[in-house]
Amino acid sequence: MQASFPPEIENWFSDRGWRVRSHQADMFTASLAGHHTMLVADTGAGKTLAGFLPTLAEFCPSQFGDDGPPEGLHTLYVSPLKALAHDVQRNLMIPAEEMGLPVRIETRSGDTPSDRKKRQRSKPPHILLTTPESLSLLLSYPDSFELFAGLKRIVIDEVHAFATGKRGDLLALCLSRLQALSPGLQRAALSATVARPEEFRAWLAPWGDVGAVDLVIGEEGAPPEVEILLPEGERVPWGGHAAIWAIPQIYDLIRANQTALIFTNTRFLAEYIFQHLWDVNEDKLPIGIHHGSLSKEARRKVEGAMARGELRALVATASLDLGVDWGDVDLVVQMGAPKGSSRLLQRIGRANHRLDQPSRAVLVPGNRFEFLEATAAKEAVDQGQRDGEDFLPGGLDVLAQHIMGCACAAPFDEAGLLAEVRSSPTYNWIDETIWQRVLNFVATGGYSLTAYDRFKRITRDADGMWRLSHPEQAARHRLNAGIIIDSQMYDVRFRNGRSLGRVEERFAASLSPGDTFAFAGVSLEVERIKDGEVSVRASKKSAMIPSYGGARMPLTTHLADRVREMLDDRAGWGRFPDDVREWLEMQDYRSMMPGPGQLLVESFPHANREYSVFYTFEGWNANQSLGMLITRRMETMGLQPGGFVANDYSLAVWGLKRVEHPAPLLSPDILGDEFAAWVESSHLLRRAFREVAVIGGLVERQQPGQRKSGRQVSFSTDLIYDVLRKYEPDHILLDAAWADARAKMTDIGRLGALLDRAEEQLVHVRLDRVSPMAVPVMVVIGRESLPQGAVDDELLLEAESLADAAMRADPPAVSEDD
Structure with missing residues (x-):
């Protein structure tokens, strides 16, 4: 039997002529019963609101009466993207204000000013919207015990986007810690494109108890309308991926629609497609660009313009394909092959973000195989079939980072922390032997590095408690913690200091003063390259295009x-x-x-x-x-x-x-000795080791007031890698690097x-x-x-x-x- 909503919520729906969707009511009922929940519902079905309705209900004056609203941090919302958190903040504050709820809602990410971050710990909002990395850092402070002690609910949005990777590993460990700090904490996860809900229920549940998580299936929406764009009077190209042949037709689509969102699979293609669209933009239509290498200011400016309906088209990468709700978008264009039906479905859902109206999308294949792939993806979407990545055992480098974060918060008992870690299904495979190896690595760096004081981060007291070896280790950890290991980047700035964003170090290293390249929609001439910065000025010369690495999407x-x-x-x-x-x-x-x-x-x-x-x-x-x-x-x-x-x-x-x-x-048998010999002689294992060494805290990217260059980080990790290969081949990070090389890079x-x-x-x-x-x-x-x-x-x-x-x-x- 479904529970009744407070009158403030019922009246708010009624005033808009809306009805409460069945899955929204089911999520509310499950929450009142004290259950964890996993919601799978189509894009535009009101998933985010469904996740927050139990929280909003507790802030309705009709519920708290003379006692006043709940105090302290009540609900955490975790998303994979900063842009999504800011979008949710905008869209959540509207119903809260219109219902007259006394609830404070704020975001916290790497872009949040330091003074606001500090204030959020001492005087937290009722609802905090954040990312896995920022949540992990919050848990590393001594005041985290008090901050999260009264936490009632955590809502994980677009869970499919990161649960199967290392960011999901980190979040799984954070969930275990939060549950220990607040045993009554309710977990809720939301997604439109989960292919195997049972696996995600197990990931979400404490101790993997799937029965503790109610699976809620959303109402079906209008089926999407997807078509494949073909050359007019010409043949589908044999080769290439950019699909530049389609630029005139795409421009006609932009003119014929209110707002078009044009997705590309790489940052390079975003810049390249944007330039070609701008070249044919004879009507001077407002067209923007958005990707992860642009500066915070540039991204926010574009996001604000889209939210206000000021753009006719936006060229974007995966930085915007998750959950961002812009009601004026009436067409999605996918440049190149989509690489997966779930990814395509997610992107299609950005258009006509309403359950009762079909989303419209156009797929633009770059070549004949991509035409077949686009057709396969379209038919999968038409049939409602989804795909996704498999869950892997939790990464040991992520576990090492988490252990260090726990030590920064307070001394810990190793048996108690191990039990907490193993309460996560992602890490329930950790036995005593592996635990001791990881713990020893965090304490000394491993047998071969024991003699070096800088690797001694934690130490055990006479009473058996593990604590930081020196208070400064906490600041070093917070400066370097994180899971996303981007290619080393150089800032791109005008002479007056205005930032345009960042380009890869290897691309910057290929530039000389006088060279030109296109970036952020502008042709730029290099004036100087120094100290991790490319100083530029606007130019009318023809431009090269920055080539971004590491962004290749896998074909499912x-x-x-x-x-x-x-x-x-x-x-x-x-x-x-x-x-x-x-x-x-x-x-x-x-x-x-x-x-x-x-x-x-x-x-x-x-x-x-x-x-x-x-x-x-x-x-x-x-x-x-x-x-x-x-x-x-x-x-x-x-x-x-x-x-x-x-x-x-x-x-x-x-x-x-x-x-x-x-x-x-x-x-x-090629996957035996030959595979091992190739991986070890190539840069694959070195590259994998570099990433796990940074994530595990062995090598620091930043020191107070200084950030190491990519070359410096590579030199440090290569040196340690050679030492460990020679003297400690069974080092825990070499095992972690091999796991990464096997599972992801090959x-x-x-x-x-x-x-x-x-x-x-x-x-x-x-x-x-x-x-x-x-x-x-x-x-x-x-x-x-x-x-x-x-x-x-x-x-x-x-x-x-x-x-x-x-x-x-x-x-x-x-x-x-x-």
Whole structure:
């Protein structure tokens, strides 16, 4: 039976002609019963309000009467994005003010001024909107025990976006600590795109008790309207990712709609697409840009303009694809392939952010494989199918950071803290041995580093309590704590000191005074580069484009499987554009299509080299790793490899000698000693170690009044890495680095599945020339290290030459072996 809302809330809904949604009422009823809750509801269903209704009810004058409203911090709201927290603050304050509720609502993030942060600890608001990192830092203060003692509720928004990663690990540990400080704390999680709700219920529940979490399913909304944009009178491109061919059509869409939100998958593409839109903006329409490297001031300015309805279009990255509610957005444009149905559904939901109205979206594929991927994603969205990442065991580097944060707050008993840590399902696998290794690392840095005082961060007293080795360790921890390890960045500033944002250090290092580059929608000329800062002035010269690394989105397994099914469904090709259908038909005629479960490998000569193309559909990370392993094995076998190039769908390897039998190159034992040797000799493990060393607190990025450059951090971590590899190969951080390298940087799980498939169902086809399906990956050869947009025109020319050879309809010269 559903509980009744206070009259203030009922009247507020009634005055607007709204009704309380069933899932909003269910969340309220579950809260009154003292239950934790997991809400899965469509975008525009009022999820955030559903999460906050129990809190708002307690601040209704009809409920607290003469006793007055609750005092102290009542509710925490945690989101993955700063922008989302600020948006929620705006949208939550409106109903609170209109209901006349005496509730104070504030945000806290890395952008919050230090004086306000200090005041929030001594005089907290009733509702605090924050991020996992800021919450972890709050818990590191001695006054956290008093601050959170009366906490009643925590609301975790867009839980799918970070629960499966290291930010989720950190939040899971924070939840365990909060539950210990306030045993009656209620947990609520919200999402529109959870594929496996039971797994998230287990993640949310104390001790993994799924039964303690009520699953609430939201009312269904209007199905989204999604279409795929095609070139007018032209063919779908063979290669490239920027989809610049679509700029005139996208501009027409902007003019025809009130506000368009244009999503790209990388910061580079955001800048590149924005520049091209601005070049054709003959009507001088207000068009903005938003991504994570822009300054706080630039982001806030754009967010404010969108909230006021002053922009006709905004080009953005994932910095805005979660939950931000702008009612005037009536169209979403996805540039390039969406990489996952859940991600696409999330982005589509930014348009017509109302449950009873369909969201409209246009997908713009950059090439023919991206057209297939866009079609697969559209059909998955139409069928309501979602995808997502798997949960992994909690990271040991994150655990080390949490232990240090707890020591900053107060001395701790190791048995008590271990029990608290293990109450989180993310860390219930930690046994006494692993716990002691992590604890020893935080205390001494590990056996090889014991002699160095700077690694001695905590010490055990005679009474058995662990405490900071020196009070200054608390300040050092708070300066360096965090999970997001961005590439080292340089500030970009005008001469007058005005900040435009940041670019990667490696890009800044390639610049010289007089060089130009486009950033924040402006062409800039470099005046000076010094002390982590690029001083610039506005310029009318043509500009280079900054190339951002580490932003490649993985193709989900679900979407990859759908693309494979589409290739095998010949009867379904009739729904594709003529040129795409002819491409697939010619592939089927000249070579073959990979069947269900098969791994197709094609070998052919081209430009005096021998090529082999492996159609894996396992994503760029797995293909990149496989390319490294295959070329190493080809070298051992005397096949004289020249190199390789990968995309999400295939891998092309070339050399001077022909690959007669690819099966030996793909035997599962390649993931044994050869994999280990490659990872250790490459920069993968060093890069992974750098990240875990920073997260675990072994290497500091900042010191009071000074921030280390990326080069300094790399030098420090490389030095320690070499020492540990030589003298302590079983160090806890080397284990953590290996876990990261296996799980994330190489996609080891998908690699293993691919090799198992190859062992059983590999089909090798030998051709006399390039095949139609090989053209998209072949056109990238020699271009992968260049700025993407700068070579798009060249890619098209190269593609036409290859396509002419691939699409000739003369009888195929094919031989096949298994």
